[in-house]
Amino acid sequence: MKKKSTLRLAVFGTLFIFLVFSGLAQEKLREDRLNSNPIQSSVPANYKGRPFVDSTHTGRAQVIPGKLECAFYDLGGEGVAYHDFETENRGSGGLNLAPRHQRPHATQYEWAFRNEEAVDVSYTKDFADFNHLNNYYTPEVNQFYVGWTEDNEWLNYTVDVKIAGKYKIDALYANSDSKISFDINQTTATICKLPLNTGNFHHWNKGEIGTISFSKPGLHLLTFHYNKGNNFAYFEFTLVDKKIQGAK
Numbered sequence: 498m499k500k501k502s503t504l505r506l507a508v509f510g511t512l513f514i515f516l517v518f519s520g521l522a523q524e525k526l527r528e529d530r531l532n533s534n535p536i537q538s539s540v541p542a543n544y545k546g547r548p549f550v551d552s553t554h555t556g557r558a559q560v561i562p563g564k565l566e567c568a569f570y571d572l573g574g575e576g577v578a579y580h581d582f583e584t585e586n587r588g589s590g591g592l593n594l595a596p597r598h599q600r601p602h603a604t605q606y607e608w609a610f611r612n613e614e615a616v617d618v619s620y621t622k623d624f625a626d627f628n629h630l631n632n633y634y635t636p637e638v639n640q641f642y643v644g645w646t647e648d649n650e651w652l653n654y655t656v657d658v659k660i661a662g663k664y665k666i667d668a669l670y671a672n673s674d675s676k677i678s679f680d681i682n683q684t685t686a687t688i689c690k691l692p693l694n695t696g697n698f699h700h701w702n703k704g705e706i707g708t709i710s711f712s713k714p715g716l717h718l719l720t721f722h723y724n725k726g727n728n729f730a731y732f733e734f735t736l737v738d739k740k741i742q743g744a745k
């Protein structure tokens with residue numbers, strides 16, 4: 498009896514191990530297949546920018562559906578990855594040089610983020626952005642944002658669209674209720690309106706601003722156009738319809 502049950506245990510044990518390993522092998526095969534499929538690209542051939550990369554970012558394009566962080570605009574510099582009014586970074590390379598603006602909840606990484614580039618970037622601070630009752634939406638601690646905005650500035654993002662279709666856009670922003678727009682692959686795709694004026698550059702709101710459609714999956718060049726009067730933290734793209742009408 499003892500021998501039989503030992504044998505049964507051995508058979509079941511072997512079978513169990515076999516099933517686990519064959520499951521793992523199949524999963525690995527599936528991953529390899531996914532990775533070997535090159536992402537198709539609709540990015541214009543003349544575009545010289547590339548996704549942002551640094552010590553903590555991989556250099557992969559930001560993904561749609563998902564959150565597009567404004568401060569993670571592409572690498573490539575003035576006239577390629579962005580257009581900015583003046584060469585100083587008035588956040589990381591200006592305001593945040595003052596010890597008072599190097600908050601204990603952040604590190605040098607946040608204080609000095611992309612300080613060699615002209616786009617004006619800063620991060621949310623305890624004394625300015627959350628410990629007050631004037632927010633419509635409380636931003637995350639150390640949330641990067643693009644500020645000190647001027648008329649006709651723009652930022653480029655190489656984005657990886659996983660599913661073609663129509664997307665709702667929500668923005669985390671502060672101050673003016675201005676209009677902004679997005680191009681897809683260098684053609685105007687949508688004009689959006691920020692829903693309300695928060696009355697202050699450190700009173701934040703998160704709300705729906707419009708929709709945008711991508712006609713196919715893969716890499717696209719998304720250009721964000723804006724004017725004077727806002728801080729912009731991020732945009733969230735949520736798929737609302739896989740049918741596409743008038744998509745770029």
Ligand SMILES: [Ca+2]
Nearest residue numbers: 581583585615
């Ligand atoms: Ca600047």
